[in-house]
Amino acid sequence: MRNLIIFLRRYFNFFLFLLLEVICIVLVFRNNDFQKTAYLNSANNVSARLYNRYNNVQYYFHLKATNDSLVNENARLHNILRTSYDSVTLDNLVKTDTIRTYSTDTTRKVVGIELRRYLYHAAKVVNNTVNAPINYITIHRGSANGLKPNMGVIGPSGIVGIVRSVSPNYAVVLSLLSKGRNFGFSARLSHSKEMGTVRWYGGDAGYALMEDVPKSVRLIKGDTVVTSGYSALFPENIPIGYVESYSLTDKGSTAYTIRIKLATNFYNLQYVYVVDNMLKDEQKSLEDSTYRLIK
Amino acid sequence: MSILLRNIIRFVLLLLLQVFVLNQVLLHQLVSLNLYMLFVLLLPFNLPRPALMLLALLMGLSMDMFMNTMGVHAAACVFIAYLRPFIINILSPQGGFETTQKTPSMTSMGVSQFLTFAAILVFLHNLVFFSLEVFGFGNFFYLLLKILCSTAASIFLIVLYELLFFSKK
Numbered sequence: 001m002r003n004l005i006i007f008l009r010r011y012f013n014f015f016l017f018l019l020l021e022v023i024c025i026v027l028v029f030r031n032n033d034f035q036k037t038a039y040l041n042s043a044n045n046v047s048a049r050l051y052n053r054y055n056n057v058q059y060y061f062h063l064k065a066t067n068d069s070l071v072n073e074n075a076r077l078h079n080i081l082r083t084s085y086d087s088v089t090l091d092n093l094v095k096t097d098t099i100r101t102y103s104t105d106t107t108r109k110v111v112g113i114e115l116r117r118y119l120y121h122a123a124k125v126v127n128n129t130v131n132a133p134i135n136y137i138t139i140h141r142g143s144a145n146g147l148k149p150n151m152g153v154i155g156p157s158g159i160v161g162i163v164r165s166v167s168p169n170y171a172v173v174l175s176l177l178s179k180g181r182n183f184g185f186s187a188r189l190s191h192s193k194e195m196g197t198v199r200w201y202g203g204d205a206g207y208a209l210m211e212d213v214p215k216s217v218r219l220i221k222g223d224t225v226v227t228s229g230y231s232a233l234f235p236e237n238i239p240i241g242y243v244e245s246y247s248l249t250d251k252g253s254t255a256y257t258i259r260i261k262l263a264t265n266f267y268n269l270q271y272v273y274v275v276d277n278m279l280k281d282e283q284k285s286l287e288d289s290t291y292r293l294i295k
Numbered sequence: 296m297s298i299l300l301r302n303i304i305r306f307v308l309l310l311l312l313q314v315f316v317l318n319q320v321l322l323h324q325l326v327s328l329n330l331y332m333l334f335v336l337l338l339p340f341n342l343p344r345p346a347l348m349l350l351a352l353l354m355g356l357s358m359d360m361f362m363n364t365m366g367v368h369a370a371a372c373v374f375i376a377y378l379r380p381f382i383i384n385i386l387s388p389q390g391g392f393e394t395t396q397k398t399p400s401m402t403s404m405g406v407s408q409f410l411t412f413a414a415i416l417v418f419l420h421n422l423v424f425f426s427l428e429v430f431g432f433g434n435f436f437y438l439l440l441k442i443l444c445s446t447a448a449s450i451f452l453i454v455l456y457e458l459l460f461f462s463k464k
Contacts, residue, residue, distance in 0.1 A: 017377040027366030136363040
């Protein structure tokens with residue numbers, strides 16, 4: 001016993017070193033698990049507030065680019081607004097979260113009522129990185145505004161990422177620019193309607209790879225890659241990127257690897273929209289109960 | 296100014312400089328500018344080793360809080376804090392360093408000694424840091440190149456820092 005105590009005292013420094021390193025490594029491993037919520041991250045009071053103050057200054061330098069992207073978005077939205085088409089009247093519409101559609105002939109019968117499925121929350125980006133293997137974006141909207149983990153996040157020109165953890169006024173978004181074996185986005189080529197998965201493999205923040213597209217598909221350079229709508233996180237047809245080049249990994253492989261230029265410019269991201277899918281829980285519980293039946 | 300006050304100011308200064316200036320600069324994929332570990336390098340010579348490691352842990356966790364990399368900075372900082380006394384022992388002349396100055400610097404250690412000291416520790420820090428960050432040695436040469444480039448950039452910054460704050464002989 002005495003020898004043990006002498007031994008411990010003699011190598012106290014080394015044991016303290018081992019203990020501290022083990023604590024650090026455990027923290028790393030816990031944090032790398034995408035499913036768990038992180039405890040100490042930039043959504044906490046001190047760092048989020050500092051980031052917010054810093055962004056107030058830095059924001060001015062990006063005003064021009066931000067304005068351009070917002071104007072482009074406005075133009076796009078005006079183009080799909082119902083008032084842009086002359087065959088629809090808006091006289092008898094009730095102010096609820098439904099859209100009634102009318103037949104276009106003179107009888108003007110109600111053809112159907114569409115329920116709201118997606119609700120968009122606008123949020124200001126207060127911190128954003130692009131050069132780490134796993135990048136996070138801190139946004140100034142939190143659980144007080146109805147944000148929850150696992151909501152999709154889109155920007156003015158394309159998808160951005162997924163909400164990972166929330167505090168009352170801030171949320172941390174796992175950016176599309178994140179290397180991870182089980183982190184990918186379900187995507188579709190808008191020309192051939194073929195499905196695939198978009199993943200980021202580090203390196204340049206402007207490009208990602210789309211995989212699992214069969215060899216039989218005819219690919220076109222410049223084709224738009226959009227969200228598939230299968231994942232319940234994002235609505236259909238939100239742009240992800242544009243086909244830049246494509247290749248087969250080797251002669252024998254049956255799937256293309258497509259390099260896509262990302263639609264979102266992650267270098268000057270200032271505003272994002274968090275997508276709340278009202279029917280997500282219903283879809284998820286139905287899918288889960290079916291999986292359980294098969295097991 | 297007392298040593299304690301000087302170190303507290305240095306802690307805050309380096310943290311803010313790292314988070315709000317250096318991490319916002321995008322030079323290249325291979326180069327990430329890290330200066331915050333200078334806090335660990337410049338702690339006083341006579342600080343006991345447990346205190347050294349705990350202070351390094353505090354610095355690392357503060358960085359992790361800002362960068363959302365729980366534990367990565369802390370592991371690298373504690374690692375170099377543990378190895379620092381060994382390196383100082385190896386580099387010190389027969390009678391130890393001059394006792395007129397209590398902290399490592401270009402004037403107290405000599406320019407070449409200080410640069411060797413900084414280079415070794417910065418390299419070890421980057422080795423642990425980037426290995427943990429990419430998680431596994433998937434692309435070994437890319438990792439090695441990134442460690443070497445970032446180490447060179449950090450040493451450049453450390454020299455600048457030293458020239459700014461320790462110009463008096």
